[in-house]
Amino acid sequence: MIEVRFHGRGGQGAVVASEILATALFKEGKFVQAFPAFGVERRGAPVMAFLRFDGAPIRRRSQIYEPDHVVVLDPTLLLAVDVTAGLKPHGTILINSEAPPESFSALNRFVVATVPAGEIAVAHGLGTRTNPIVNTAILGAFARLTGFVSLETLLEAMAEKLPERQRERNQAAARAAYEAVTIAAALERSIR
Numbered sequence: 373m374i375e376v377r378f379h380g381r382g383g384q385g386a387v388v389a390s391e392i393l394a395t396a397l398f399k400e401g402k403f404v405q406a407f408p409a410f411g412v413e414r415r416g417a418p419v420m421a422f423l424r425f426d427g428a429p430i431r432r433r434s435q436i437y438e439p440d441h442v443v444v445l446d447p448t449l450l451l452a453v454d455v456t457a458g459l460k461p462h463g464t465i466l467i468n469s470e471a472p473p474e475s476f477s478a479l480n481r482f483v484v485a486t487v488p489a490g491e492i493a494v495a496h497g498l499g500t501r502t503n504p505i506v507n508t509a510i511l512g513a514f515a516r517l518t519g520f521v522s523l524e525t526l527l528e529a530m531a532e533k534l535p536e537r538q539r540e541r542n543q544a545a546a547r548a549a550y551e552a553v554t555i556a557a558a559l560e561r562s563i564r
Contacts, residue, residue: 385507
């Protein structure tokens with residue numbers, strides 16, 4: 373079983389991201405669970421969303437305390453929340469950041485990848501410069517980073533889950549992030 377924890381802020385789409393990814397994985401024959409955890413339900417407050425998937429039925433019904441992968445939609449959360457709590461040794465962390473993975477030296481016991489999801493979202497008209505909606509961009513990067521789901525299936529899931537007027541922009545952002553993700557050198561060699 374693979375478990376993923378998303379860290380974002382209210383309004384960035386972490387919950388929707390986990391649901392879209394769950395839909396894509398289901399389309400590829402996996403058993404899935406996706407669910408949120410809210411503290412204070414307000415825009416800008418820290419939010420977590422969880423996803424687990426497997427090739428067999430999933431009986432576990434709890435939050436994810438020891439994820440295999442962590443996705444960080446807002447890099448300021450690295451200073452406010454322990455996003456690595458419980459992350460398995462050699463787990464991966466995907467961070468919405470323009471900085472290269474090597475600049476996150478405090479996380480060097482994990483595999484770090486970065487993608488400028490905020491820039492990509494704004495370039496595709498998703499949110500504003502001060503409040504970009506980065507969820508679909510980060511999913512494109514996650515698909516490339518992990519190889520768990522094809523980009524094509526992810527784009528199909530977006531077409532199903534998103535309003536028609538937003539589909540093209542979100543799909544374009546996912547494609548751009550798929551190409552723009554920067555992966556720590558050791559992992560990059562293994563996926564090429």
